[in-house]
Amino acid sequence: MSVETRITRRFAALKEEGRSGLITFVTAGDPDYDTAAEILNGLAEAGADLIELGMPFSDPMADGPAIQVSSQRALRAGQTLKKTLKMVRDYRARDADTPIILMGYYNPIYIYGVDEFLSDAVEAGVDGLIMVDLPPEEESELCLPAIEAGVNFIYLTAPTTTEKRLPRVLENASGFVYYVSITGITGTRSATSADIRPHVDRIRAHTDLPIAVGFGITTPDQAADIAGIADAAVVGSAVVKVITDNLDENGRAKPGLAGKVHDFVRSLADGVRGA
Amino acid sequence: MGKLNTYRAGADEGGHFGIFGGRFVAETLMPLILEVEQAYARYKDDPEFLDELNYYLKHYVGRPSPLYFAQRLTEHLGGAKIYMKRDELNHTGAHKINSTMGQILLAKRMGKPRIIAETGAGQHGVATATVCALFGLQCVVYMGETDVKRQSPNVFRMKLLGAEVVPVTSGTGTLKDAMNEALRDWVANVDNTYYLIGTVAGPHPYPTMVRDFQCVIGNEVREQLHEAEGRLPDSLVACIGGGSNAMGLFHPFLDDDSVKIIGVEAAGHGLETGEHCASLTGGRPGVLHGNRTYLLQTDDGQIKDGHSISAGLDYPGIGPEHSWLHETGRVDYVSVTDKEALDAFQLCTRLEGIIPALEPSHAVAHVEKIAPDLPTDHLLVMNMCGRGDKDVFAVAEHLGVEL
Numbered sequence: 001m002s003v004e005t006r007i008t009r010r011f012a013a014l015k016e017e018g019r020s021g022l023i024t025f026v027t028a029g030d031p032d033y034d035t036a037a038e039i040l041n042g043l044a045e046a047g048a049d050l051i052e053l054g055m056p057f058s059d060p061m062a063d064g065p066a067i068q069v070s071s072q073r074a075l076r077a078g079q080t081l082k083k084t085l086k087m088v089r090d091y092r093a094r095d096a097d098t099p100i101i102l103m104g105y106y107n108p109i110y111i112y113g114v115d116e117f118l119s120d121a122v123e124a125g126v127d128g129l130i131m132v133d134l135p136p137e138e139e140s141e142l143c144l145p146a147i148e149a150g151v152n153f154i155y156l157t158a159p160t161t162t163e164k165r166l167p168r169v170l171e172n173a174s175g176f177v178y179y180v181s182i183t184g185i186t187g188t189r190s191a192t193s194a195d196i197r198p199h200v201d202r203i204r205a206h207t208d209l210p211i212a213v214g215f216g217i218t219t220p221d222q223a224a225d226i227a228g229i230a231d232a233a234v235v236g237s238a239v240v241k242v243i244t245d246n247l248d249e250n251g252r253a254k255p256g257l258a259g260k261v262h263d264f265v266r267s268l269a270d271g272v273r274g275a
Numbered sequence: 276m277g278k279l280n281t282y283r284a285g286a287d288e289g290g291h292f293g294i295f296g297g298r299f300v301a302e303t304l305m306p307l308i309l310e311v312e313q314a315y316a317r318y319k320d321d322p323e324f325l326d327e328l329n330y331y332l333k334h335y336v337g338r339p340s341p342l343y344f345a346q347r348l349t350e351h352l353g354g355a356k357i358y359m360k361r362d363e364l365n366h367t368g369a370h371k372i373n374s375t376m377g378q379i380l381l382a383k384r385m386g387k388p389r390i391i392a393e394t395g396a397g398q399h400g401v402a403t404a405t406v407c408a409l410f411g412l413q414c415v416v417y418m419g420e421t422d423v424k425r426q427s428p429n430v431f432r433m434k435l436l437g438a439e440v441v442p443v444t445s446g447t448g449t450l451k452d453a454m455n456e457a458l459r460d461w462v463a464n465v466d467n468t469y470y471l472i473g474t475v476a477g478p479h480p481y482p483t484m485v486r487d488f489q490c491v492i493g494n495e496v497r498e499q500l501h502e503a504e505g506r507l508p509d510s511l512v513a514c515i516g517g518g519s520n521a522m523g524l525f526h527p528f529l530d531d532d533s534v535k536i537i538g539v540e541a542a543g544h545g546l547e548t549g550e551h552c553a554s555l556t557g558g559r560p561g562v563l564h565g566n567r568t569y570l571l572q573t574d575d576g577q578i579k580d581g582h583s584i585s586a587g588l589d590y591p592g593i594g595p596e597h598s599w600l601h602e603t604g605r606v607d608y609v610s611v612t613d614k615e616a617l618d619a620f621q622l623c624t625r626l627e628g629i630i631p632a633l634e635p636s637h638a639v640a641h642v643e644k645i646a647p648d649l650p651t652d653h654l655l656v657m658n659m660c661g662r663g664d665k666d667v668f669a670v671a672e673h674l675g676v677e678l
Binding site: 057058059060061062064065068072075080081082105106107108109110111112132133134135137138155156157158159160161162165169180183184185188 | 289297298299300301302303304305306307445446451452455458459462463464465466561562563564565567570572574575576577578
């Protein structure tokens with residue numbers, strides 16, 4: 001089942017180093033294509049071990065206000081799935097190693113065409129997919145074709161995922177498992193590491209895949225806490241907020257925006273590496 | 276596609292009607308949706324549940340609603356014999372309460388003290404707030420801020436009934452965003468909350484469950500028309516936003532080959548303008564709000580806003596079973612513009628003394644188009660699914676009348 005990708009290699013390398021990883025999320029095309037590319041280009045150097053790149057969608061049902069407005073900014077600036085794939089392709093010319101995972105909702109991919117999307121994604125250098133609205137019940141849509149194409153399909157598990165259901169969710173999981181640490185939408189509240197630890201242990205009893213924890217991790221200290229119990233910490237809304245905070249009154253990027261994002265990512269990375 | 280043995284067997288185990296339907300939801304919600312599915316499977320044929328539901332439908336909602344022969348409209352159009360199914364006479368003034376009553380009795384059995392709902396025109400919000408008041412449950416209704424403005428009487432009714440109405444500003448502030456916001460609420464309040472969806476859309480089992488509760492409409496029509504005319508109708512006409520009133524009327528007749536069935540979508544300013552809500556005529560299949568169905572969307576798969584004079588039809592999607600009935604060809608889907616609906620609203624009011632909601636005014640408008648060419652022994656039943664009191668302010672504005 002397990003396909004070797006940059007994701008599996010990166011987690012193996014982290015294990016070798018004896019530390020947990022940092023995964024950062026940004027929306028492709030937010031606040032505009034060029035600024036987003038500049039942000040993307042500096043994330044690895046700032047300390048992101050893996051990169052989640054959001055595919056903006058008009059109706060992001062599982063996301064909180066921060067990522068909602070981020071998606072809207074990107075769409076208003078003209079981002080499309082084609083451009084997101086181009087962004088990955090351009091990035092790959094500079095960095096052959098940092099895993100890139102596309103995260104989002106199914107409809108834009110469905111409209112693009114699953115086979116065409118997978119072939120373009122592989123060609124661009126995409127390593128994995130996180131699909132918010134494709135539970136295992138809908139695995140024939142994209143999960144199974146993705147595995148066939150050599151792309152990791154990363155499943156989300158939640159506090160509501162029962163012990164009985166967990167094996168079903170993990171059945172076709174690859175790359176890593178993403179534990180959603182709260183019942184809620186992105187960036188709205190946080191769970192304590194004491195809440196999270198038993199869930200991570202529970203998942204670990206069912207799988208050898210690395211476990212990443214996300215939703216509600218906003219500070220370097222929280223990232224460090226998570227790094228102490230999981231294989232990676234995912235930070236999304238807090239990174240996107242740095243973008244929101246560095247826009248002028250017309251919603252355009254202020255000079256130095258990308259640098260501000262990178263500074264914040266560096267502080268998160270320091271937290272994770274110090275754990 | 277060849278003829279099927281039955282059009283009434285869906286959804287399958289995975290919630291599919293052909294390629295449509297399904298369960299496209301976040302993992303956090305998946306266990307809840309399975310819980311609703313199990314609870315519905317357990318109670319839908321339970322005699323005690325059905326007794327309680329029928330008791331409230333009869334004594335509280337006022338069912339059966341009359342099947343009324345619209346004599347003056349029939350004479351005016353000079354063709355088909357037109358019957359109106361008077362679901363606007365239900366308590367709260369629309370068909371929505373058929374399903375909110377069924378779902379609230381289910382939610383009670385599931386032990387959920389908090390109910391959330393989305394609403395467009397406000398009819399579903401009012402129907403939900405009403406049954407929550409009746410059973411003493413907490414009620415939160417999400418409503419796009421655009422709709423909050425154009426449906427102020429219903430907003431006030433919901434508040435009087437004790438509901439909290441949350442204006443939704445995210446996205447474009449319309450019904451689809453209200454549904455997004457309700458789903459976000461549900462994800463954050465998984466333990467105590469039941470999401471009471473207002474139409475035959477959303478993840479499985481909602482399209483099937485809401486349809487089943489609305490089938491009381493068609494089942495009554497079958498019986499009432501048999502009593503009045505001794506036979507089946509020749510055609511059925513109903514308006515469609517998400518499509519719950521239409522599905523309730525249509526479904527019991529799907530296997531009666533002789534019955535022609537027509538769904539009427541909202542063409543807004545006209546299909547050619549792009550400003551409409553005709554998902555089947557002007558959209559294509561996609562995935563939103565937990566199911567695959569026809570959607571108004573861009574070439575990049577971004578959902579477009581619909582437009583209709585009627586807030587209740589203003590949704591860029593349609594129930595997945597309608598998408599399937601469209602593709603199998605069993606039901607014909609047509610569309611009617613804002614202007615045609617507005618004209619029909621006035622005609623029906625003046626001829627029959629019935630002020631229809633703007634939603635069924637679309638159905639009346641289509642009846643106006645087809646009835647004159649049909650023989651006088653052609654029995655046509657249209658669903659008068661809501662009354663127009665809520666719309667009088669909006670209609671006055673469109674007619675340039677200052678109140």
